Amino acid sequence: MTTRSTGKFLRSALLGASLSALMATGALADVVKIGLLAPLTGPAAADGQEFQRGAQLAIDEANAAGGINGHTFELVVGDVKDQSAGNVTSAVERLLGDPDVHFMMTGYASLTNFEIDNMAEAEMPYMLSATSQQTKDIIAPDPAKYECCWSLTPSFDAYNTDVTTFVEKLAADGKLQLPTKKVAIISSDNAYSKTISEGMKKTFKDKGWTITVDELVPFGEVTDWRSILAKVRQDVPDVVINTDYLPGNSASFLNQFLEQPTKSLVFLQYAPSVPEFVELTKKNSNGVIYNLLGGALTTPKNPRADEVAAKYKAKYNTESGTYGVALYETVNLYLDALKKVGDPADHKAIMKALGESDKQIASGRLKFDPATHLAMQGDDYIPITFFQIEDGKRILISPEKYATGEFQTQPWMK
Template identity: 80%
Template sequence: MTDTGSTTRRLRRTMMAAAAAVLMAGSASAGVVKIGLLAPLTGPASADGQEFQRGAQLAIDEVNAAGGIGGNTFELVVGDVKDQSSGNVTSAVERLLGDADVHMMLTGYASLTNFEIDNMAEAEMPYMLAATSQQTRDIIAPNPDKYMCCWSWTPSFDAYNTDVTAFAENLAAEGKLKLAHKTVAIISSDNAYSKTISEGMKKTFGAKGWTVTVDEMVPFGEVTDWRSILAKVRQNPPEVVINTDYLPGNSASFLNQFLEQPTKSLVFLQYAPSVPEFVQLTGKKSDGVIYDLLGGSLVSPKNPRAEEVATKFKARYNVESGTYGVALYEMVNIYFDALRKVGDPADHKAIMKALGETDKPTVAGRLKFDPATHLAMQGDDYIPITFFQIWDGKRALISPAKYATDSFKLQPWMQ
């Protein structure tokens, strides 16, 4: 860390000590508690950043309207991580950590490598994050006690690496998809999230006897022209086409250009179709698109919490929530649960412990943390991997069967 970072942390510890002295009279004392949010409010992922902010603000406004907690009300302060570069993330992290009134930090994703976890551990700052859980596990698992600060809304990404293969093979077994040759084209973006998933997919497809006909990676950032890659796809049309670029604008451009001359391939797009912007950019062309989520909203009769929170979000903002709007709403409420249990927002160690003890139903399923990795536990009885298909701008939950509200339908270009 830079000397500036060390100075910031020393200043914060001094300010926190002074604040603790003021609070020694025995109560948390009435005041405004700040919740720090790391979000890409500008740059190519700004649609997600806006979702983070909306979901977190909704939860804060609700608790403030109900009188706060223990005499405290809450304020959201945002650090814009912009393009998620290390410099921009570090700047946002240090600014928020330098504010002695910030007693909780959270994000959907900030750096993608999650290096800021070490900042939170050193500052003893409670922190909840989502996305890139492979990187979270790699940081925390070697010494989980060192990172009692930090807890992940999303479970292990291992299912992202394996379950698309199983999904396609199950469709074939059910007679809904023809797999004569077991061929797949995999396109990715050079960032920690997309690359980790695509590399895992390639290993799984290879182990299952599939042939990867196209293996391409584009530089991270805005991509408007996919035609050279799509030309390679069309030379030897695969039975499955996958793009793991998570930016909705990029994914929309890919789909629109694929449909200029489609192959009869099952098209799977990672994450991006869950963002409302994707459907706005593709319109009817998005019909049939498939994507999956870990930590996505389970809007199903078997999970009424998801419908409840989605309805609140739509009523407040007049737009449907993507993955992160409702997730950040829940993450803020998890902090509120911990604070009600602890009482004092300045008692960060107790808040961290209470966060780790979370076990409750959420929009994504039952949230309980693995003490060895600090990731949410994964599985149909906890946070399942969910597959969705888009029709008429709506997202139909088609797997797992326990929660499914619809079934797979052949994509229009495959008919």
């Protein structure tokens, strides 16, 4: 029996036993379990903690308000640890085997998102918030097969193209000089980082840039970047990019870059959005630039983001990164669907209701593309946002429609 079939068999058997017990007692279960896949241990544990906190915040609010249609909610977590296939599969099967779990979610679990097939097989509503290219590759060939699954994150195409556009616009506006049009691109060998770096390399080449350093490090903890940084210093580029998303790795890269900095714009993918990054880099983080698809738009034009951020800070006494907010919104999307459907066990109706979502969330207007099941991307939907860290605070500098500040020359470039 395949892993997928085993998961469906176990779930069906347990669900049947549970229903029989309920019929015998004449009672209906009033606690709906919401399953969360999260890296609670391992190198991405800081993100995993945010997943759990954001989800728990939304569940606590729903329960405090009396629940929905007589149901209250409980969060159950499957630790995907290092995100290896075995650990993800183990966590998925454990949660799918619980007949009281009626919705599952993650920020990211496997990075290749292979678990989407498990969800489709088990007819489990599922929402995730990362590696959207992999989601698209699975779903787009047959969207009807994957009515289960929806991505809060839009297409990663903008990650591939918009850094080049952003940098060239800074130059056109007189805020940055590009005397050589050379770029150094460093990546980690995982589906997220590598997909983005490959897209960036193509875009920079297409626009006439020269790639002076092109390095791929094994996925996992990296504490010493000095040999790669020595190559950067041998032929100084206008821009230095590292797409490794782990905050510890990204922090050590920046700290070691600043041991002997070059006059290069430094862009780091995703990691600076995690509070741990600033804790590890302290004042060295000043000036660093990163971007997000699905980042909170904390501006007067989107009060929802400030509302969610304030709730998170009040409960946990710390700021949320991307995923605390995202998982809070994910739970609320499920609760919206449940209000519409009424019965948490009617998974097909829940899936349909999720796909029909159209609402303002912290990252913009959420509406799903029926062809890919990704959130729609663009300034009128979920925009790509660029942030710069200043004195430990994250300042939104692009797009202008949502900006709360302007680009500042990075300290090592002055």
